[in-house]
Every structure is written in C-alpha cells, then in structure tokens.
Amino acid sequence: MYNLVMKDIKLGIHPMFFISPVLFGMLMLIPSWIYFLVPMYFFWITVPNLFGNFRSQNDMMFTTMLPVIKKDMVKARISVIVILELLHIGFAILFGLLNQLLYSNLNITYYFFAPTMGFWGLCMAMLAIFNIIFFPMYYKTAYKFGRAVAFATIAAMLFAGVVQWMGIQITSMFDIFNVTAADHRAFHAGILIAGIAIFAAFTLIAYRVALKRFLKVELL
Amino acid sequence: MLALDVRNLSKQYPNFQLRNVSFQLEQGYIMGFIGANGAGKTTTIKSIMNMIHTEGGEVHILGKNMAEHEIELKQEIGCAFGGIEFYTRSRIRTLTDAIKKFYTHWDDAVYRSYLSRFKLDETKKIAELSTGMKVKYSLALALSHGAKLLILDEPTSGLDPVARDDLLDLFQELVAGGEISILFSTHITSDLEKCADFITFIADGQIVKSAEKEEFKESYRLLNGDESQLSEVKDRMISYKVNSFGFTGLIRARDFDPSSSIKAATPSLEEIMIYFAKKEPAYV
Known part of the structure; x- marks a missing residue:
C-alpha cells in the first residue's frame, strides 16, 4: 500500500499538484471573498487533471502488473486523494489564519463565511460529499472520470451553495459565523469535529463501495 | 515442476468465448502461444494475470494457485505487453525507482548489468526508446526482480529482423539455466520456429493443440x-x-x-x- 502511494506521488502526480494547495490557499488572503471557492479549486482543477493523466499513462494496466492486489490499488489511490485534500484544506487554514492576523485591525465586513473553525468543518463536509460520489462512480470502470467528477462537483457545490445561502439569510447563523464567532468557540469546534467525522465516515464508505465495484472491473 | 498450469479457463463475452483453455509449461522451457488476431491470446494472458474475471478454471504458477497467492506469485512473474506503453514521458530511472520498491528480490547489480548489456541509457525517456529497446527494458525489469516465469504478449511484433533475432537468442540464453520459463504469444510464427520448445495453438477461443514443437508440426x-x-x-x-x-x-x-x-x-x-x-x- 505504502509503495503504491509513493508510486503515485513520485510517478503519477505532477509536482505542480503538490504546489497548488499553497497557491490556492493564498486565495484566502483576498479580503471578504467567497472562501468556499478555495477548496473547490481542488475538484475543479486537480482531480480532472490527475485522473486524465492516470488514464493517458495507462496507470491501471501498469499497476496491475506490479505485485499488488486490487484492494490495495483502491486504498492507495483514495489515500493519495485524501492526502491532497488535506493539503488543500491545511494550507487554506494556514492562509486563513494569516488573513485574520493581517486584517484584524481593518474591520472587514464579511458578506460570506469568514474563515472560522466552523467554516473549515463545513469545507470538510463538502469534500466528504465529493468523495462519496466521486470514488464509487469512478471505480465502476476505473477509467471514466468525467461523469464522476461532474456529479461529485455539482453535489459538493450545491451543498456549499445551500449552506452559504443559509449563512446569509438566517441572521443568527450569519452572526455566529461572521460577527460573534469568538464567543461561540465551542459551537465552531463542534462543527469542525462533525465535519472531520463526516469526512472520515463518507470517505470510508466511498472506499468500501469503490472496492466492491472495482473488484468486478475487467482490465482490458 | 510446472512453471505454468492453466486448467479449463472459460470466459464469455457477447461476441467471443474462451472455452476450457488448458495447457502446461514445464519449468525451463519456452512456449510459443500462437493464434490469429482475436483468437484469444491476450484474453488468456490477462486471465492468467488475474486482470479479467473468468467464469471457470484455475491457474497454477510454480505449483501455487494464482487466485490465492496473487501478490506472492506476481513477485515471480515478469510480464510485458507489446504495444502498451506506460508513463512514456518519464525517464527510465524514475520509472525503475518507482517499480523496484515493489519487489522483495530486486537486485540492483543485475539490473545494472542488463542496462549495460542492452545499452539502455537511464536518463532517456520511455518515449525515446525504440520498440525493441522498450521490450528489452521490460525484460531488464523482470530479470532484475528474479522473475521465474516471463509472460510476454507479442514481444517481437514491431521489431526489425535483427532486433527480433537478438531477442530470441536472449530468450534461449535465459531458459538455458533451467530456472526461467517463457510463455510468449505471437503471430509471427517464424520466431517460434527459431526458439520455442513447445507450441500452444489457440483458435476461436479454444486450444487446438499444445505440444512439443516438432510433435505439434508432425501431427x-x-x-x-x-x-x-x-x-x-x-x-x-x-x-x-x-x-x-x-x-x-x-x-x-x-x-x-x-x-x-x-x-x-x-x-x-x-x-x-x-x-x-x-x-x-x-x-x-
């Protein structure tokens, strides 16, 4: 499993995609932006490029000839994507903290979610939704990624859109996230923990379903 | 000992059927696997490698069941598919570094010796290699992890006569020690006249005959x-x-x-x- 992860990192994934979490994370420095867009760059840009590359390089056939089993192939690939997701979120959080440091005295008005702990929890839930749709759909064939990326992206964006809309329309929610966040630390921490739990649970379910489907795939 | 024992492999496709494919390859010999295009050669090889699901049958490699000992047996198999290319924009060195980690018996000294013997330059990209060089690179990889069974799908197609002859000499040299066995599929029958010990002939998804080469022809x-x-x-x-x-x-x-x-x-x-x-x- 470890070797497969390293194979993807060294061979299958262009180093650019390990730099992009930093670059996309920097978008957090735009004051009062729609910060939900920042982690979305991951599935808009990174995912289709990665899976397109895996397909054009015949990665599946290449990997099958190595002394590995299908179970580890799925586990490793999902692990690699999770690593990238965590890098994206991790750097976004770092730049979010920098945002708060830099602009704390500027009295910025937030129209959308401010980069708070609770917001990062919502981002984790969004990625969870992406994973639970993308992996099971992709592993039906293990090469057709277009439809899987499209469906998973739409679902994740719908979730983000609805939550953001609620965050604007519901005054109490708006206040907790954007005005009195400092007074609701426990609430925010709760959302973050829930987001992480959902991410872990959804990704695990996605792995199980994906594996079940991949075991039936014929590698032609 | 049998290097490869294929028993009653069956596979149904909408327009094609693999029917009770059985044949055996003794350790230390070269078996040519012949058949027209679409006869089922690659399907059989992919079934052996556990890449496609078969509806029936078993594959035993070096005495062990492939379905039960897949990882262990893949350590002992060197596999190359002609015409399929992987990570062609990567350098040989990068590809080898990623591949060698998977093999417990990887021997760097052996790998180096094959690189120099085949005149393979590690800094070259896969796309820069000629067809013959690509096959040789696959062989260098297989031999460096101590593969006992080489399964090669059309390794000689696309090679010029000199490169083909060179490769066939190498095959014979490899099996001379009695430890390595080679199954190679081809539709270039002259290659087999030169170097195969056994012939397995498949037509329309069925094994017509599997026998020692002269016996095969004499029949x-x-x-x-x-x-x-x-x-x-x-x-x-x-x-x-x-x-x-x-x-x-x-x-x-x-x-x-x-x-x-x-x-x-x-x-x-x-x-x-x-x-x-x-x-x-x-x-x-």
Missing part, C-alpha cells in the same frame, strides 16, 4: 494433389485451397493414410495457422 500433414485426389480426403481435411494446379490443404496426421498417392509434407507453423483460420469457426 499435421500438408497435402498437395490434383483435383481428382481431393475427393479422397476432402471430408477429413481441416481446410484446403483449390487452384489451377490442384489443391493444397491441411489434415491431421491421424486422418491421413501415408500409403496414399497424395503428396504430403510436414507443414510449417504458419501453414497450420492459416489453414485453421480458413476453417469454418463452428467446427473448430
């Missing part, structure tokens, strides 16, 4: 006669061609009476393949 007769003689043997022939001089056709040696006046010769592998291909598929 058929190529008949040559005039049209009046054709009626004597017509019913028993596998297939035949009629021309202005008479007819030429293939028959099983057991179906042919040697005392007959029809001229008979031992066919080449190519002739056997051609006449089988002409046969009505339903009777194969």
Whole structure:
C-alpha cells in the first residue's frame, strides 16, 4: 500500500499538484471573498487533471502488473486523494489564519463565511460529499472520470451553495459565523469535529463501495 | 515442476468465448502461444494475470494457485505487453525507482548489468526508446526482480529482423539455466520456429493443440494433389485451397493414410495457422 502511494506521488502526480494547495490557499488572503471557492479549486482543477493523466499513462494496466492486489490499488489511490485534500484544506487554514492576523485591525465586513473553525468543518463536509460520489462512480470502470467528477462537483457545490445561502439569510447563523464567532468557540469546534467525522465516515464508505465495484472491473 | 498450469479457463463475452483453455509449461522451457488476431491470446494472458474475471478454471504458477497467492506469485512473474506503453514521458530511472520498491528480490547489480548489456541509457525517456529497446527494458525489469516465469504478449511484433533475432537468442540464453520459463504469444510464427520448445495453438477461443514443437508440426500433414485426389480426403481435411494446379490443404496426421498417392509434407507453423483460420469457426 505504502509503495503504491509513493508510486503515485513520485510517478503519477505532477509536482505542480503538490504546489497548488499553497497557491490556492493564498486565495484566502483576498479580503471578504467567497472562501468556499478555495477548496473547490481542488475538484475543479486537480482531480480532472490527475485522473486524465492516470488514464493517458495507462496507470491501471501498469499497476496491475506490479505485485499488488486490487484492494490495495483502491486504498492507495483514495489515500493519495485524501492526502491532497488535506493539503488543500491545511494550507487554506494556514492562509486563513494569516488573513485574520493581517486584517484584524481593518474591520472587514464579511458578506460570506469568514474563515472560522466552523467554516473549515463545513469545507470538510463538502469534500466528504465529493468523495462519496466521486470514488464509487469512478471505480465502476476505473477509467471514466468525467461523469464522476461532474456529479461529485455539482453535489459538493450545491451543498456549499445551500449552506452559504443559509449563512446569509438566517441572521443568527450569519452572526455566529461572521460577527460573534469568538464567543461561540465551542459551537465552531463542534462543527469542525462533525465535519472531520463526516469526512472520515463518507470517505470510508466511498472506499468500501469503490472496492466492491472495482473488484468486478475487467482490465482490458 | 510446472512453471505454468492453466486448467479449463472459460470466459464469455457477447461476441467471443474462451472455452476450457488448458495447457502446461514445464519449468525451463519456452512456449510459443500462437493464434490469429482475436483468437484469444491476450484474453488468456490477462486471465492468467488475474486482470479479467473468468467464469471457470484455475491457474497454477510454480505449483501455487494464482487466485490465492496473487501478490506472492506476481513477485515471480515478469510480464510485458507489446504495444502498451506506460508513463512514456518519464525517464527510465524514475520509472525503475518507482517499480523496484515493489519487489522483495530486486537486485540492483543485475539490473545494472542488463542496462549495460542492452545499452539502455537511464536518463532517456520511455518515449525515446525504440520498440525493441522498450521490450528489452521490460525484460531488464523482470530479470532484475528474479522473475521465474516471463509472460510476454507479442514481444517481437514491431521489431526489425535483427532486433527480433537478438531477442530470441536472449530468450534461449535465459531458459538455458533451467530456472526461467517463457510463455510468449505471437503471430509471427517464424520466431517460434527459431526458439520455442513447445507450441500452444489457440483458435476461436479454444486450444487446438499444445505440444512439443516438432510433435505439434508432425501431427499435421500438408497435402498437395490434383483435383481428382481431393475427393479422397476432402471430408477429413481441416481446410484446403483449390487452384489451377490442384489443391493444397491441411489434415491431421491421424486422418491421413501415408500409403496414399497424395503428396504430403510436414507443414510449417504458419501453414497450420492459416489453414485453421480458413476453417469454418463452428467446427473448430
């Protein structure tokens, strides 16, 4: 499993995609932006490029000839994507903290979610939704990624859109996230923990379903 | 010991069927796996490698069941598919570094020796290698992890005669030690005339015959006669061609009476393949 992860990192994934979490994370420095867009760059840009590359390089056939089993192939690939997701979120959080440091005295008005702990929890839930749709759909064939990326992206964006809309329309929610966040630390921490739990649970379910489907795939 | 023991592999596709494919390869020998395009060679090889699901049958490699010992056995197998390319924009060094981690018996010294023997430059990208060099690179990888069974799908297709001859010499050298066995599929039958010990012939998803090369050829007769003689043997022939001089056709040696006046010769592998291909598929 470890070797497969390293194979993807060294061979299958262009180093650019390990730099992009930093670059996309920097978008957090735009004051009062729609910060939900920042982690979305991951599935808009990174995912289709990665899976397109895996397909054009015949990665599946290449990997099958190595002394590995299908179970580890799925586990490793999902692990690699999770690593990238965590890098994206991790750097976004770092730049979010920098945002708060830099602009704390500027009295910025937030129209959308401010980069708070609770917001990062919502981002984790969004990625969870992406994973639970993308992996099971992709592993039906293990090469057709277009439809899987499209469906998973739409679902994740719908979730983000609805939550953001609620965050604007519901005054109490708006206040907790954007005005009195400092007074609701426990609430925010709760959302973050829930987001992480959902991410872990959804990704695990996605792995199980994906594996079940991949075991039936014929590698032609 | 048997290096490869394929028993009753069956696989159903909408337009194609692999039917009870069985053959055995003794350790230390080269087996040529021949058949026309679409006869089921690659499907059989992919079934051996556990890449596709079979509806029935078993594969045993070096005495162990492939389905139960897949990881362990893949350590002992070197596999190369002609015409399929992986990570062609990566350098040989990068690819090898990623691959070697998977093999417990990887031997860097052996790898280096094959690189220099095959004149492979580690800094070259896969895309920069000629077809022959790509096959040699696959072999260098397989031999460096101590593969005991090489499964090669059309390794010689696309090679020039010099490169082919060179590769065939190498195959013979490899099996000389008695430890390495090679199964290679091809439709270039002249390659097998040169180096194969055994021949397994597949047509329309079914094994027609698997035997020692000379025995394989001797089990058929190529008949040559005039049209009046054709009626004597017509019913028993596998297939035949009629021309202005008479007819030429293939028959099983057991179906042919040697005392007959029809001229008979031992066919080449190519002739056997051609006449089988002409046969009505339903009777194969």
